[in-house]
Amino acid sequence: MSSYWDRERLLRSTILAGFAAAGLTVAPSWAQQAEDDEDEEQAEQAEDSIVVTGSRIRRDSFSSTSPLQVIDAETVTEAGLVDTAEIIRSVPVIQGAQLDQTINNAFVTNGGPGVNNVSLRGLSADRTLILINGRRMSPAGVEGAPSFPDINLIPSSIIQRVDILLDGASSVYGSDAVAGVINIITQQDYEGLNIEGYVSIPEDDGGENQRYSLLVGDRSERGGFNFALEYFDQQNLRANQRDWNRNEAGFYCSQDIDLDASGNRITSSATRPNTCGGSIVNRVRVYSTLARPGGGLLLGTDVYRFQGPAGVALNTVDPRSPAGWFTAATAAGRTFMSNLPEAQSYPSAQWSDILPSNTRYSMFLTGDYDIDSLFGIEGTTFFFEASHSNSQTFQNSNFHGQLFPTVPDSNPTNPFTYNNGASFYGYGVVPIISSPTQRSDVDVEIQQTRFLTGLRGDLGFIGAPGWDFESFVSYTRSMGYSSRGAVLEERLRLSLATTRFDGGGNLICGDPSYIDLFGFLDPENCVPIDMFAPSLYTYDPQTGPQWGSQAETDFLTGERTVTTKVDELVAGAFVTGPLFNMPDGEVSGVFGWEFREIGLDSGVDTVAALGLAAGFFADQLSQGSVNLNEFYTELSFPLLRGRPFAEDLTFDIAGRLTDHEFYGQNSTWAAKLSWSPVDYLTFRGTAGTSFRAPNVRELFLGGQTGFTGGGADPCVVPQAAIPGGPGSYDPTLDPRSPTVLANCIADGVDPTTLGQTGVPSIQSFRAGNPGLDPETSDSISVGFAIDQPWFDSFDFQFGVNYFEINIEDSIAIPGTAFSLNRCYNSTNYPNDPFCARRQRDPNTGFLTFVDNTPFNIAQQSSSGVDYNARFGMDVWGGARLEANTVWTQSIEITNQTTPGSAINDVVGTIGFPEWRGTVDARYIQGDWTIFWRGRYIGAQDNLGVFGANEPNCEFTGCVDVVDDVDSVLYHDLSVSWRSDTWRVTTGVNNLLNEDPPLVDQNTADATLGGTNVPLGAGYDMIGRRFFINVSKRF
Structure with missing residues (x-):
């Protein structure tokens, strides 16, 4: 009798023999192998009529003319x-920066905080279609x-396998299937009850996770069901819980990492011991008119710092300084730029999350029932299918x-004027502090309910x-809730502008000019705010700065909330069966229709809508809907079978007509040819087109604000170029290119002085663009597969697949740092599109705003070999000994902004390695299995990208930004x-405890905030961890 586990192994071997992986084409002989097997269950499975991802035509074997990869x-x-996203990202065809929980804490990422997406072929998640059992998964x-x-x-415990279709499939599945399709196949025929528990514990604290699941199913002659219930919990991982994130001075932060002229690796902390990446805070700027040495007056800026902890060197005391405040002064006269040791935001960064905490509850029900007679049929x-998931992330x-x-x-709280008595000629005093409210901390809940x-x-x-039909209707509702802390801007403005002494010498605030004679209106609520309270300047880095009193905290602290609803209705029907006979087989066809409507309603509270949170623009309502009708067909022609030099020759064609609400009618097609001259060798090729209309985000995003550190401005002086602090600029240490420096000067700023004493954050804005054009693309793939027939003592299959995808009018949503680098490194400044x-x-020279609204670029492409x-x-x-290896070589991943502009190839740059691969090996002895996996990520660098230096320091001859990483091989082992x-x-992941590679924090917007790790590139940040998975079947 076959056990449940034997059937799982049987399924795996059957699928992998048929699909293999990563572009390995199926040869009919691999299905025939199953028929020769003495195992009756496998023979029965091979004889069943099945549907393979990439086609709706029912076939008599696990065969496909499209390149497929399978995760079992x-x-x-x-x-x-155990994490569904982690499972899918384990395959080499996942390329480019992936939106995961390490990235999606940002303000304006697609899906918001805590959401996990995947991208095939480095073409972004917009062009990767996700299916559940062959039907679209809705946004959330x-x-x-x-x-x-x-x-x-999706609960991972219900997953039977994941099929990854590796060619454009718009003609079969519709819009978005440009780079490929990920089809998650759930359990359909499981019988019994299975209870499973999983725990993963890192060697160092942080990043622990656990999963507990229940899978139950039953089947009778007329039907059956499968039901999965799952709980998942991930603990957060803080920056200070991993030593690789700590610089030489002991701080956990992002920093400059450079090479000197001799090639020695140096960091900013080597020359400036207390320097980390971040915005400069804990200062007060006092604007005043100063006497020129030669006569006349000059508007200048003095920068004061509150007295720091014991042992910190402070500059000469300014005789005009209030008690406890210090500024820069020399015998030659006052400087306009402080040379004080920088007080930055890095102490608090060590408590930030690299991975957030996440808790998920999910359930999935699927079933079927044979109806004796329906309307005489x-x-x-x-x-039916039904699912509900709840994910909570902090x-x-x-x-x-x-x-x-x-x-x-x-203002009486101002010690520089009102209390000190020094004459500053009425100019404002600007305290620069870290906000007591952590505006990027976010609490998120996402729910999704689906019925089909x-x-x-x-x-x-x-x-x-011989003809079959299928019809379905599905409805999905996704709800998202987020909450962020905020400083209420209007209240802060009111308090600072109106604080004064009353007749009794008490501080009060509020508009003194308005009196409600009859008391109809309540008295104005106002609390005097002291922007110079010591608790705002000296504080515990874990808890952060605090307002001077609880009353001030209660008065200024608010909440900024967003509620997002996405509804999707899908209905479809198709018929499939034989059309006519050819000499060597039946011509089969599919004819179908699908309707899809998706609606979006994302609303904000009053604080967000009116821009009442300090540092935020007013966000707008995101609302809209779009619908489309699609008609499609597939035909499969068995041209030759069982002939000399033509054991099988099959030609498939497919076409789809899309009638879009906003973009009218568009058509796509695909043609596929599979040729097996002998039963152990198959050649195959595909060609086709795809169509992607702008999605609801690209059309209807109402307007979102976000923030990027001011250091993303290429015109700001790099920290490496001011080794002695502000005022010590050394041009030989400046890694920027002459093009950048010249463009900054042309922009009216001095790139040798800008930002030496502090840089404000850059606000970004992103909104939908109804003027976008749809994308069109074409793709080809060719390959072969061989299943050696010469030796009975071992099995060996080998396959190669070449792919090429070209997209026109590609829709791009640039990031802030990307846009700025493209602008200031452009030889067409200021006429480069990104400069607008x-x-x-x-007045200040600082960047204040960057528009990240989507737009159409000329083209985008990806090519490579699997x-x-x-x-x-x-x-x-x-x-038994088994081994399987899958590799992807990226040849080109390019983009071109406008026709005639330079074509940028990103292969080999951060996030886009030329090579990715996995190797799996098993040793099976009776009831025991030893498993080893090697995960390889190739070397990457941003040399020559956006003005970064070549190793010989061609721009300065002295300092080279570290913007390259070596290849890495992770080892996983289990028994x-x-x-x-x-x-x-039980086993261990990252057996050798490989640390993630580190690059300079300014490497083309490629590092995870608060660290120097390239973001979304697949590197392991948790380190060595031990896991155990126990399951019991009843």
Whole structure:
């Protein structure tokens, strides 16, 4: 009798023999192998009529003319993976920066905080279609206009396998299937009850996670069901819980990492021991008119710092300074720029989360029931799916952001004018502090509920033997809720502008000019705010700065909330069956229709809508809907079978007509050819087009604000160029290119002085663009697969697949740092399109605004080669040895902004390695399995990108920004034991405890905030961790 675990292994071997992986084409002989197997269950499975991802035509074997990769449930367990997003990201075809929980704490990412998406071929998640059992998964998220599915809302315990289709499939599945399709196949025929528990514990604290699940199913002659219930919990990982994030001075932060002229690695802390990346805070700028040495007056700026902890060197005391405040002064006269040791926001950064805490509850129900007779139609099956997921994420970024309001000289709390008595000629005093409210800390809850029902059966009752039909309708609602702390701007303005002494010498505030004679209006609520309270300047880095009193905290602290709702209705129907006979087989076809409507309603509270939170613009309502009708067909022609040099020659074609509400009618097509000259060798090729209309985010995003550190401005002096602090600029240490420096000067700012004493954050804005054009693309793939027939002692399959995808009118949503780098490194400044998307304050010289609204660029492309090999053989003592390896080589991933402009190839740059690969090996002895996996990520660098230096320091001859990383190989190891009902797997991930690579914090916007790790590039930040997975079947 076959156990449950034997059937799982059987399924895995059957699928992998058929699909192999990463572009390995199926040869019919691999299905015939199953027929020769003595195992009756496998023979029965091979004889069933099935549908393979990439086509709706029913076939008699696991075969496809499209390149496919398969992730099976057993490999997932042995590799210690339980997170659905982590499972899918484990394959090499996942390329480019992936939106995961380390990135999505940002303000304006698609889906908002805590959402997980994936991107195939480096073409972004917009062009990767996610399916559940062959049908679209709906978007989910919060803040703005989410357009991507959150794949972690699917309980991993219900997953039977994941099919990854690696060519454009718009003609089969519709819009978005440009780079490929990820089809998550759930359990359909499981019988029994399975209870499973998983725990992963890192060697160092932080990042622990656990999952507990229940899977139950039953099946009778007329139907069955499967139900999964799952709980997942991930603990947060803080920056100060990993030593690789700590600089030489002991601080956990992002920093400059450079090479000197001799090639020695140096960091900013090597020359400036207390320097980390971040905005300068804990200062007061006092504006005054000063006497020129040669006569006349000059408006200048003195920078004061509150007395710091004991042992910190302070500059000469200014005789005009209030008690406890110090400024820069020399015998030659007052300087306009402080040379004080920098007080930055890095102490608090050590408490920020690299990984947020996340708790998920999810359930999934699927089933079917044979109906005896429906309206006189025999052989009809009713099927259904229902799911509900709840994900709660809290991200502690410990990013407070800057507050720098002007305190008038009439305010009694101002020690520089009102109390000190020094004459500053009425100019404002500007304290620069870290906000006591951590505006980037966010609490998120996302829920998604999905219902699907339909009918399938045969059409024999109308005299069409062999023809089947299927119809379905699904409805999904996704709800997202987010909450962020805020400083209430109007209250702060009111207090600072109106604080005064009353007749009794008490501080009061509020508008003194308005009196309500009859008391109809309540008295104005106001609390005097002391912007110079010591608690705002000296504080515990874990708790951060505090307002001077609880009354001030209560008065100024508010909440900024967003509620996002996404509804999607999908209905469809198709028929499939034989059309006519050819000499060597039947021509089969599919004819279908699908309707889809998606609606978005993302609203903000009053604080967000009116811009009442300090440091935020007013966010707008994101609202809209779009619908489309699609008609499609597929035809499969068995041109030759069983002929000399043509064991199988099959030609498939597909077409789809899309009628879009806003973009009218568009058509796509695909053609595929598979040729097996002999039963162990198959050649295959595909060609086709795809169509992607702008999604709801790109069309209807109402307007979101975000923030980027001021250091992203290429015109701001790099920290490495001021080794002695402000005023010590050394041009030989400046890594910027002459092009950048010249463009900054042309922009009216001095790139040798800007930002030496502090840089405010840059506000970004993103909104929908109804003027976008749809994307069109074409793709090709060619490959071969061989299944060696010469030796019975071992199995060996090998396959190669070349792919190429070209997109026209690609929709781009640039990031702030990307846009700025493209502008200031452009030889076409200021006429480069990216230069029109930023604003600079003519008085301060600082950037104040960057427009990240989506727009159409000229083209985007991706090409490369997938390689796969699989080996298996029986060895001594009844044991078996198996190995499987999958590699992807990226040849080009390019983009071009406008026709005629430079084509940028990003292969080999941060996030886009040329090579990715995995190697799996198993040793199976009876009930025991030893599993090893190697995960390889190739070397990457941003040399020569956006003006970064070449190793010989071509721009300055002295300092080189560290913007390259070596290749890395992670090792995972596990041991499994199984019986008929028990299964135990224990192992270790990242066996050698490899630290993630570190690059300079200014490397083309490529580092995770608060660290120097390239973001979204697949690097392991948790470190060595031990896991155990125990399941019991009843």
